[in-house]
Amino acid sequence: xxxxxxxxxxxxxxxxxSKAQAALYHQYKGRFFGICRRYAQSKEDAEDIxxxxxxxxxLNLKELRSSEQLSAWIRRVVVNVCIDxxxxxxxxxxxxxxxxxxxxDWQGESVISQMSNQELLSAVNELPDGARMxxxxxxxxGYSHQEIAEMLHISEGTSKSxxxxxxxxxxxxxxxxGVISD
Amino acid sequence: xxxxDENLENEYRKRFEDFExxxxxxxxxxxxxxxxxxxxxxxxxxxxALRSPMGMAASVLLGLLIGAYFLIKSDxxxxxxxxxxxxxxxxxxxxxxxxxxxxxxxxxxxxxxxIDDEGIANEARRLASGETDGKKxxxxxxxxxxxxxxxxxASVQQEEKAIAYKTIEEKTEEINKNAVAAKPxxxxxxxxxxxxxxxxxxxxxKTVLAxxxxxxxxxxxxxxxxxxxxxTTLAMSxxxxxxxxxxAALTNENSVLKDTLFEHVNSMHGKxxxxxxxxxxxQAPEVPxxxxxxxxxxxxxxxxxxxxxxxxxxxxxxxxxxMFAPNKGDxxxxxxxxxxxxxxxxxxQLGFVYPLAKKIDLRTGLSYSxxxxxxxxxxxxxAQKSITVLNDNSIQINPGKSTKNENRNWQYFELQxxxxxxxxxxxxxxxxxxFGMQTAAMNQPLLQARLGYRISRPIAQRWALWxxxxxxFSLLSHxxxxxxxxxxxxxxxxxxxxxxxx
Numbered sequence: 001x002x003x004x005x006x007x008x009x010x011x012x013x014x015x016x017x018s019k020a021q022a023a024l025y026h027q028y029k030g031r032f033f034g035i036c037r038r039y040a041q042s043k044e045d046a047e048d049i050x051x052x053x054x055x056x057x058x059l060n061l062k063e064l065r066s067s068e069q070l071s072a073w074i075r076r077v078v079v080n081v082c083i084d085x086x087x088x089x090x091x092x093x094x095x096x097x098x099x100x101x102x103x104x105d106w107q108g109e110s111v112i113s114q115m116s117n118q119e120l121l122s123a124v125n126e127l128p129d130g131a132r133m134x135x136x137x138x139x140x141x142g143y144s145h146q147e148i149a150e151m152l153h154i155s156e157g158t159s160k161s162x163x164x165x166x167x168x169x170x171x172x173x174x175x176x177x178g179v180i181s182d
Numbered sequence: 183x184x185x186x187d188e189n190l191e192n193e194y195r196k197r198f199e200d201f202e203x204x205x206x207x208x209x210x211x212x213x214x215x216x217x218x219x220x221x222x223x224x225x226x227x228x229x230x231a232l233r234s235p236m237g238m239a240a241s242v243l244l245g246l247l248i249g250a251y252f253l254i255k256s257d258x259x260x261x262x263x264x265x266x267x268x269x270x271x272x273x274x275x276x277x278x279x280x281x282x283x284x285x286x287x288x289x290x291x292x293x294x295x296x297i298d299d300e301g302i303a304n305e306a307r308r309l310a311s312g313e314t315d316g317k318k319x320x321x322x323x324x325x326x327x328x329x330x331x332x333x334x335x336a337s338v339q340q341e342e343k344a345i346a347y348k349t350i351e352e353k354t355e356e357i358n359k360n361a362v363a364a365k366p367x368x369x370x371x372x373x374x375x376x377x378x379x380x381x382x383x384x385x386x387x388k389t390v391l392a393x394x395x396x397x398x399x400x401x402x403x404x405x406x407x408x409x410x411x412x413x414t415t416l417a418m419s420x421x422x423x424x425x426x427x428x429x430a431a432l433t434n435e436n437s438v439l440k441d442t443l444f445e446h447v448n449s450m451h452g453k454x455x456x457x458x459x460x461x462x463x464x465q466a467p468e469v470p471x472x473x474x475x476x477x478x479x480x481x482x483x484x485x486x487x488x489x490x491x492x493x494x495x496x497x498x499x500x501x502x503x504x505m506f507a508p509n510k511g512d513x514x515x516x517x518x519x520x521x522x523x524x525x526x527x528x529x530x531q532l533g534f535v536y537p538l539a540k541k542i543d544l545r546t547g548l549s550y551s552x553x554x555x556x557x558x559x560x561x562x563x564x565a566q567k568s569i570t571v572l573n574d575n576s577i578q579i580n581p582g583k584s585t586k587n588e589n590r591n592w593q594y595f596e597l598q599x600x601x602x603x604x605x606x607x608x609x610x611x612x613x614x615x616x617f618g619m620q621t622a623a624m625n626q627p628l629l630q631a632r633l634g635y636r637i638s639r640p641i642a643q644r645w646a647l648w649x650x651x652x653x654x655f656s657l658l659s660h661x662x663x664x665x666x667x668x669x670x671x672x673x674x675x676x677x678x679x680x681x682x683x684x
Contacts, residue, residue: 018214021214021217022210022214025210025213026210029204029205029209029210030202030203030204030205031200031202033202033203033204033205034198034200034201034202034203035201037201037203038198038201047205047206047209050205050209051209051212051213051216054213054217055213055216055217058213058217059217112189112190112193113193117197117198117201120193120194120197120198121198121201124194135194139191139194139195140194140195140198140199142195167187167190167191170190171186171190174190
C-alpha cells in the first residue's frame, strides 16, 4: 500500500473517505495496539481498548487542528481510552502488601536483559491495575508524577508509591521468571 | 538496589517505547462497522406533520383534491349579491351576461377616468352645439371611449345619454317632476315602452329612461349599502327607509341617488354644474370609509424535495396459501377444498426509502403482481338428490354431490409501504401493508399485512443487493365466483432487490 502523508490521511478521514480511514488505521495499528497491550491486563482487553480508541479517533478527528500532531494526538487518545477503560476498576493496592524482597545474590540485570519482550510484557500485565497504569505512564510513556496524578485523579504521593509498588512486584515476578529461566 | 530500579526502567523503556504488535484483522472490520456514517436525517423538514407517513399521505391527498377542484371548477362567474332582474326589453344594449355587478362598477370607474382625461370643456361644447340626438349620442359614446369596452349596464349608458342633453338643474327638475307624476306601479311599463322605440329620443323618453335608471341605481345602491353599511344609505337619503311605493319618497330618493351614482357623469357638464352637484353631495355626512381587514400572511414554508436515501427495484416470488370459509346455506354444502396447484405468483416493484429516525426508515413502492389460483372444492346440493329404487321395499337417496374448480388469474397494481427497523448493520426487519387494485374486471381490492427480514450486501460503492424473506397475511376476504365460499390469501415470499444508495 502506498503510504500517504499524515495531511492526506487527515483530509481523507475528515471527508469520511473509507480508503483514507483504512490507510490511517493500517499505518498506526501496530504501534498503538502495542500501547494497548501494555496498559491492558489481557490481549482481549487490549483489543477492546484498541477498537474503542480508533472509533473515538475517527469520530473526533475534526478536533485535531494540525496534521503534524496526528501521531501524538492518536497516542494521547489511545492512552486516555486505556485509562478510561480501567478507570472504574482501578484499585490502588495498599503498598503495605509489598512482596518480600529479593535474595541478595540474584543478578537481576543480566536476567532482565535475557528475557523476551513477551515475558516482560506478561510481568507488567499481571500488575494490579493502578500500579500497571502508573508504571506504564511513568516509566515507558514518560509522564511526570504530577501529570499522572491529574490523569488518574490521584495525588502525586499515590502515584509515587504505586510506582514503587509496581517495581517491587516486577522485581519479584522477574526474579521468579529469571530463576525459572536459569 | 537503586541501580537495579534504573536498569529495570531503562530496559522497559528501551523495549516498549516503540513496541509494536499487530492486531487481528477482524478488528478493522469491527471498527469500520462502528464508524460507518449514520444515515442522514432529512435535509429539510416540510413541516412537522409531514415527517410522518400519515402526514405525507395526507399532503398527497390534499394536493390531489385541490388539483381536482381547480380542474372541475367552471370559469363562469356568478353575479354577486341580489341584483334586480332586468327585463329583456329594457336594455337597448344588453350588458354582457358574464359580467357581474362588480365588474360593471369597476368598468364604470375606468370610464370615469377616461372622461376626466378628455376634459370637461370639450364635453360642454358638444352638449351646447344642438346636434341631433343620434349624433349627440354618438359623440357621448366617443367621449366615453367606446361604451362597449366599458361594459356599463345598458340602463346606465342610457341614463348617461339622456342626462347629457341637459344641464344638471334641468335634469333634476325633470326627473323629480316625472317621478312625482308617475305612479310607481307603472314605472317599469313606461320604461319598457320607452325602450321599445329607442330611436325616438323625446323628452318623455328621456324622463322614462331617467326614472328607469334611477330605479335601477337605487336598487343597486341599496344592495351595496346593505352589504357595507346601513348608515351609508341613511346618510345619503333621509327617507331611504321608506317604501318604493311612496312617490314623494321615491322622488327625493331618486334625485339623491342619481347624484350619487352619476358623480362621474356630472363632471362632464361644465364647471357650474359640477360645483352644484358637488355642493349637494357635501351636505351629506361623510360616509365612513370601509376599512379592509388587515390580513397578515404567515411566512410561507418552502417545500423542498427530500431526496430518498435509497431507490430500489425488486422482484418477488410468492407461494400462496388459502384459508377457506364456506358460506352457510340450507341447500348447498361446500367442502373438500384443495388448492395445491398454481400457487406461485410474481411481482415487480419500484420504490424509495425515506429515513424516519436513526434506525427507522419508510419504504414505499409501486408494484405489479400477477398470479393464478386453482381451487377445487366439493358441493353437496340437497336440491339435486337422486333416488334409486333398490327393491320393492327400499330406496336409496343419493345426495347431489359434485366437484368444481375455480380458476382465476390475479393481476394487481399495488402500493406497498413498510417500516424498516435496522436491527443490525445491513439487516432490517420490515413491517407494513400492501394495498392493491385488481386490473381485471372483478376489481376486488387486496389488503395485506406483511412481515419480512431484509439482508443486504454491498456490491459496489453505492449499490446493494438484498434478499428479504417475508410472510403476508390477507386482511380482506375474496368471494368465490359462485359465492359459495370465501377465502383469504396468505403467502410466503422471497424478495430479491437491488438498491441505489444515496
